[in-house]
Amino acid sequence: MQPTSLRLVPVPMFNDNYLWLLIAPNGNTVAVDVGDYDVLDTYLQAHQLTLTTVLITHHHRDHTAGLPELKKKHPHVPIYGSATITGITHVVNGGDIFTIADIGRLLVLDISGHTKIHLAFYQLTEKILFCSDCLFSAGCGRIFDGDPVSFYQSIQKISLLADDTRLCAAHEYTLSNLEFALAVEPDNISMQQHQQRCTVLRQQNQPTLPTRLGDEKHYNPFLRCHLLGQRIRLLTGEPCENGQHAFTALRRYKNTWQAETLVK
Numbered sequence: 001m002q003p004t005s006l007r008l009v010p011v012p013m014f015n016d017n018y019l020w021l022l023i024a025p026n027g028n029t030v031a032v033d034v035g036d037y038d039v040l041d042t043y044l045q046a047h048q049l050t051l052t053t054v055l056i057t058h059h060h061r062d063h064t065a066g067l068p069e070l071k072k073k074h075p076h077v078p079i080y081g082s083a084t085i086t087g088i089t090h091v092v093n094g095g096d097i098f099t100i101a102d103i104g105r106l107l108v109l110d111i112s113g114h115t116k117i118h119l120a121f122y123q124l125t126e127k128i129l130f131c132s133d134c135l136f137s138a139g140c141g142r143i144f145d146g147d148p149v150s151f152y153q154s155i156q157k158i159s160l161l162a163d164d165t166r167l168c169a170a171h172e173y174t175l176s177n178l179e180f181a182l183a184v185e186p187d188n189i190s191m192q193q194h195q196q197r198c199t200v201l202r203q204q205n206q207p208t209l210p211t212r213l214g215d216e217k218h219y220n221p222f223l224r225c226h227l228l229g230q231r232i233r234l235l236t237g238e239p240c241e242n243g244q245h246a247f248t249a250l251r252r253y254k255n256t257w258q259a260e261t262l263v264k
């Protein structure tokens, strides 16, 4: 099997989630995060695909609510994820590597911070990272039961992967993220161009994902905190002595900033 023969498909789910599928030439399919079993089942049937593996990144309902139904309909399909999630059949932790037939080797990364435990799955030959609610295009996830120190370390970990890594985020938040990102860096030309591209894509009802890590380094403020300390200090009034401080301040500022725009 040539690695390039895998197909990567984001299937829209709920308002703005994506169910990610990785499909081998023979139709064997990996599904990442099953928030709604019916969405998965409809797609599999319409395209005559065979579900062989499920990967779960974290415990939130929009990533796991379809598991009970999935287990009824596909009792023998392995479900990889953290031991803390109900329904997992194959427990994995950061640093583990496992092989899926027809799909290849996957490295598990611990990218906690959005939640206390959040895993990513990295297809090593194709350089595809299922990063779910950790890193979005031009943004990052909110902090729920995770913490900003872990979150920053997780984003640092992702930034060390190859620049041509495709990032498969779980939400279509790109345009709203770019509004915030441009408030942080109004003169960033890469950011402005990304906004133009993504505006057209969304007008055509096309996903803005996957996105490439090397590109995100130009326009995702949460990958650029180490460069933006002065600016973030100005915006937030918080001391930003290093990347970690700047990240924590910027993440907190975004919560407030969104709230302000909502009441307008």
Ligand SMILES: [Zn+2]
Residues within 6 Å of the ligand: 058, 060, 114, 133
């Ligand atoms: Zn989540």
